[in-house]
Amino acid sequence: MYVAVKGGEKAIDNAHAWLAEDRRGDPSIDVLSVAQIREQLSFAVNRVMAEGSLYDPQLAALAIKQARGDLIEAIFLLRAYRTTLPRFGTSHPIETEKMSCIRRISATFKDAPGGQVLGPTFDYTHRLLDFKLAADGDIEEAELASKPLDEAVPHITNFLNAEGLIQQEPNTDTEPGDLTREPLELPANRALRLQSLARGDEGFVLGMAYSTQRGYARNHAFVGELRIGDVTVEMDIPELGFSIEIGEVEVTECETVNQFQGSKTEPPQFTRGYGLVLGQSERKSISMALVDRALRWKELGEDNLGAPAQDEEFVLYHCDNIQATGFLEHIKLPHYVDFQSELELIRKLRREAQSHLQTQEAAE
Amino acid sequence: MSEYNFAYLDEQTKRMIRRSILKGLAIPGYQVPFASREMPMPYGWGTGGVQVSAATLTPDDTLKVIDQGADDTTNAISIRKFFQKTAGVNVTEKTAEASLIQTRHRIPEVTLREDQILVYQVPIPEPLRFLEPSEVETRKMHALEEYGLMHVKLYEDISKHGAIATSYAYPVRVEGRYVMDPSPIPKFDNPKMEMAAVQLFGAGREQRIYALPPYTEVISLDFEDYPFEASKADHACDLCGAENSYLDEVIIDDQGGRIFVCSDTDFCTSRQDQTKEEAA
Amino acid sequence: MTQPLLDVRGIAKFYGARIGCADVSFDLWPGEVMGIVGESGSGKSTLLNCIAGHLEPDAGEVFFDTRVDGMKDTLLMSEPERRILSRTDWAFVHQNARDGLRMIVSAGGNVGERLMAVGARHYGDIRARAIDWLGRVEISESRIDDRPTAFSGGMQQRLQIARNLVTGPRLVFMDEPTGGLDVSVQARLLDLLRSLVREMGLSAIIVTHDLAVVRLLADRLMVMKDGRVVEAGLTDQVLDDPQHAYTQLLVSSVLQV
Numbered sequence: 001m002y003v004a005v006k007g008g009e010k011a012i013d014n015a016h017a018w019l020a021e022d023r024r025g026d027p028s029i030d031v032l033s034v035a036q037i038r039e040q041l042s043f044a045v046n047r048v049m050a051e052g053s054l055y056d057p058q059l060a061a062l063a064i065k066q067a068r069g070d071l072i073e074a075i076f077l078l079r080a081y082r083t084t085l086p087r088f089g090t091s092h093p094i095e096t097e098k099m100s101c102i103r104r105i106s107a108t109f110k111d112a113p114g115g116q117v118l119g120p121t122f123d124y125t126h127r128l129l130d131f132k133l134a135a136d137g138d139i140e141e142a143e144l145a146s147k148p149l150d151e152a153v154p155h156i157t158n159f160l161n162a163e164g165l166i167q168q169e170p171n172t173d174t175e176p177g178d179l180t181r182e183p184l185e186l187p188a189n190r191a192l193r194l195q196s197l198a199r200g201d202e203g204f205v206l207g208m209a210y211s212t213q214r215g216y217a218r219n220h221a222f223v224g225e226l227r228i229g230d231v232t233v234e235m236d237i238p239e240l241g242f243s244i245e246i247g248e249v250e251v252t253e254c255e256t257v258n259q260f261q262g263s264k265t266e267p268p269q270f271t272r273g274y275g276l277v278l279g280q281s282e283r284k285s286i287s288m289a290l291v292d293r294a295l296r297w298k299e300l301g302e303d304n305l306g307a308p309a310q311d312e313e314f315v316l317y318h319c320d321n322i323q324a325t326g327f328l329e330h331i332k333l334p335h336y337v338d339f340q341s342e343l344e345l346i347r348k349l350r351r352e353a354q355s356h357l358q359t360q361e362a363a364e
Numbered sequence: 365m366s367e368y369n370f371a372y373l374d375e376q377t378k379r380m381i382r383r384s385i386l387k388g389l390a391i392p393g394y395q396v397p398f399a400s401r402e403m404p405m406p407y408g409w410g411t412g413g414v415q416v417s418a419a420t421l422t423p424d425d426t427l428k429v430i431d432q433g434a435d436d437t438t439n440a441i442s443i444r445k446f447f448q449k450t451a452g453v454n455v456t457e458k459t460a461e462a463s464l465i466q467t468r469h470r471i472p473e474v475t476l477r478e479d480q481i482l483v484y485q486v487p488i489p490e491p492l493r494f495l496e497p498s499e500v501e502t503r504k505m506h507a508l509e510e511y512g513l514m515h516v517k518l519y520e521d522i523s524k525h526g527a528i529a530t531s532y533a534y535p536v537r538v539e540g541r542y543v544m545d546p547s548p549i550p551k552f553d554n555p556k557m558e559m560a561a562v563q564l565f566g567a568g569r570e571q572r573i574y575a576l577p578p579y580t581e582v583i584s585l586d587f588e589d590y591p592f593e594a595s596k597a598d599h600a601c602d603l604c605g606a607e608n609s610y611l612d613e614v615i616i617d618d619q620g621g622r623i624f625v626c627s628d629t630d631f632c633t634s635r636q637d638q639t640k641e642e643a644a
Numbered sequence: 645m646t647q648p649l650l651d652v653r654g655i656a657k658f659y660g661a662r663i664g665c666a667d668v669s670f671d672l673w674p675g676e677v678m679g680i681v682g683e684s685g686s687g688k689s690t691l692l693n694c695i696a697g698h699l700e701p702d703a704g705e706v707f708f709d710t711r712v713d714g715m716k717d718t719l720l721m722s723e724p725e726r727r728i729l730s731r732t733d734w735a736f737v738h739q740n741a742r743d744g745l746r747m748i749v750s751a752g753g754n755v756g757e758r759l760m761a762v763g764a765r766h767y768g769d770i771r772a773r774a775i776d777w778l779g780r781v782e783i784s785e786s787r788i789d790d791r792p793t794a795f796s797g798g799m800q801q802r803l804q805i806a807r808n809l810v811t812g813p814r815l816v817f818m819d820e821p822t823g824g825l826d827v828s829v830q831a832r833l834l835d836l837l838r839s840l841v842r843e844m845g846l847s848a849i850i851v852t853h854d855l856a857v858v859r860l861l862a863d864r865l866m867v868m869k870d871g872r873v874v875e876a877g878l879t880d881q882v883l884d885d886p887q888h889a890y891t892q893l894l895v896s897s898v899l900q901v
Contacts, residue, residue, distance in 0.1 A: 080404040183397035183571040326407030337469045341531035341550040512761025587767040
């Protein structure tokens with residue numbers, strides 16, 4: 001006698017226990033501390049904070065540990081936590097020109113006020129596996145600069161701005177929408193697009209940006225400026241009646257300067273793309289700037305070339321890795337019912353096709 | 365779990381969702397955009413249904429959760445546990461005892477009552493999506509009632525296969541106005557949608573809620589000469605003998621032996637219990 | 645017939661400082677075919693798109709004799725109203741058949757779509773009418789389940805015409821219906837159009853740069869240059885005795901070929 005499978009509840013509990021054991025790995029190896037992840041896997045932490053839309057290195061490190069290094073799973077943990085947090089208010093816009101930069105480079109000007117600062121970058125490391133690291137080697141302390149950096153580090157695009165060579169970005173006081181509080185409706189404005197890209201999947205945004213470079217809505221980008229560093233976050237406190245600094249966050253900002261031929265309404269000038277990402281993430285911020293620029297075709301009176309990176313709906317609806325991974329992986333959930341209905345349909349259609357064939361043969 | 369609000373979502377969010385539900389009930393079949401929250405479960409696994417349930421549940425409710433008609437499939441268990449933990453509500457496997465039923469892919473076999481709510485988990489709420497990928501365009505098509513394309517799809521099915529080749533998520537027209545996706549229920553369940561209970565549909569990832577008030581007219585699209593057919597496997601249940609219930613096919617040996625059993629586990633076990641009682 | 649089917653008044657469309665078309669007024673009576681000729685850039689396609697509701701003109705009115713309300717300015721109609729009109733009483737034949745067909749839907753589905761859009765719900769009837777119309781445009785019944793991607797350019801254009809005419813529209817807009825086809829294919833299509841126009845008593849507005857097309861199909865003719873109508877009248881009159889210098893040039897350049 002057939003007995004239907006039961007005991008899903010027990011199976012789930014067992015699965016979780018097994019998962020925890022696997023997470024720990026070989027118990028004879030020291031357990032990894034959250035602080036170690038936070039300090040030594042900082043790029044992973046940065047990515048989780050950026051795409052989790054929550055600046056908290058400690059929690060991001062915990063999420064990475066809990067997710068066994070699966071960064072999308074870690075981002076998911078952080079996002080789910082983030083939704084439950086109360087909203088106290090909105091900070092003032094951060095002032096990136098007051099950033100204390102640890103890195104600042106421009107591909108457009110050899111030198112500019114504030115100077116070029118190479119900073120801690122992989123760029124010129126030879127990608128040779130460093131076997132000393134495998135041997136737990138301690139590193140020597142890096143040499144400190146003889147004098148501190150200039151405090152004023154003006155944006156490089158401002159120099160072009162002063163000459164009127166680059167498209168103006170007018171200031172507005174309109175409060176940007178919040179993707180996590182209102183449904184995304186299209187067409188979205190630029191603020192919402194940037195928000196979506198800032199928390200979008202690094203790989204997706206990178207792929208989109210790369211496609212523009214290879215000719216799918218090419219926009220000839222130069223990195224006008226890329227800067228990484230801490231900025232202070234300031235917020236009005238209604239009870240106090242004035243604003244206070246509530247902390248510092250590290251961000252990466254990229255402004256691209258893009259070629260532009262001019263249009264019916266605009267004289268020839270440079271245009272801009274913008275990327276801003278929580279933490280250190282050059283790849284993501286440059287990618288974001290390129291995709292932002294590609295999405296601005298309408299506003300700049302350019303042609304829609306039908307390129308994926310120009311398609312706002314395509315980019316915004318598919319860049320979120322938590323949405324994507326959930327929907328992708330849901331196909332492993334039971335689909336007995338829909339599959340059964342397909343089974344019946346295909347059998348019926350085959351029966352009909354078969355009998356049709358037989359009638360034909362009989363007739364011949 | 366005192367650190368979370370009743371049924372996990374904060375009251376602000378629930379109010380927002382309830383407004384969308386009410387709007388959905390006022391315009392049956394219309395997809396209301398709502399600010400779907402990020403839930404502690406993956407998109408595509410019922411986040412829309414869970415949010416609708418969370419906004420609808422009261423402490424006095426009795427909850428039933430089914431997936432593929434069954435109470436003991438893993439995802440149904442997981443969602444039921446979630447509400448036990450965050451809302452502390454009573455749960456049941458008995459359809460008749462439940463005041464709120466969250467479902468994925470099935471409508472229970474037992475006729476639902478006016479004092480019950482059925483919440484569907486919806487993956488893709490847009491019935492026109494696979495004919496027209498752009499959301500901007502499909503919203504326009506709904507607004508202007510441009511549904512010719514829907515029948516073109518059915519026409520193409522018949523010309524190619526001799527029959528309408530849609531077996532689940534079979535599109536319906538609501539009160540002669542909106543064309544609606546009934547979620548991936550088998551078409552066998554479509555006629556049940558004209559029911560006494562309130563039906564709410566939640567699509568979390570796609571940020572849409574839609575609804576059917578009790579006794580709403582729900583017509584499955586078809587042609588006069590190729591009428592809609594609520595089909596099922598041509599068998600009786602091998603466990604309870606029911607001839608009018610939707611069946612799962614189960615492979616029982618290496619020789620391709622198979623039996624057919626009710627997909628609605630509560631329906632099937634109640635019938636088996638009843639037979640045993642009668643025999644005793 | 646006490647009033648025209650279509651009454652166009654003072655249509656103007658500007659692209660920045662450039663004139664798309666300006667000051668165009670005319671009327672069209674039931675059963676009449678109006679030809680609009682001019683070289684590319686003369687504003688004839690802009691005008692057609694303004695009248696058909698694909699472009700929003702900057703000035704003017706387009707009155708159409710609607711079945712329910714009589715003469716009504718279609719430019720003031722709501723979007724749903726205009727869309728209903730464009731899938732019932734109006735039809736639009738594009739120069740490029742790809743713009744007017746669903747390329748991934750079978751020929752039968754393409755012809756049937758307009759019927760289904762206005763409520764046809766009997767598969768057998770829809771199919772019978774599709775077969776009838778495929779026959780009328782000289783496409784074999786055996787091709788009914790093929791997709792237009794498998795058709796030649798001339799066949800695609802004939803299919804587009806069938807798709808448009810199947811619901812018996814009262815007004816057909818045609819934008820260079822023979823453009824881009826081989827000369828021999830053009831001739832066959834023109835022949836077909838002429839017999840359809842006669843049989844059905846179609847009212848139509850045909851935009852073309854090809855005087856042979858208007859000579860064959862149009863009762864009346866408007867000649868456009870730089871966005872304005874420079875000459876209008878009965879087709880034979882205009883072609884045989886052109887008054888405006890530009891028309892004379894057009895006619896003579898054809899004769900020289």
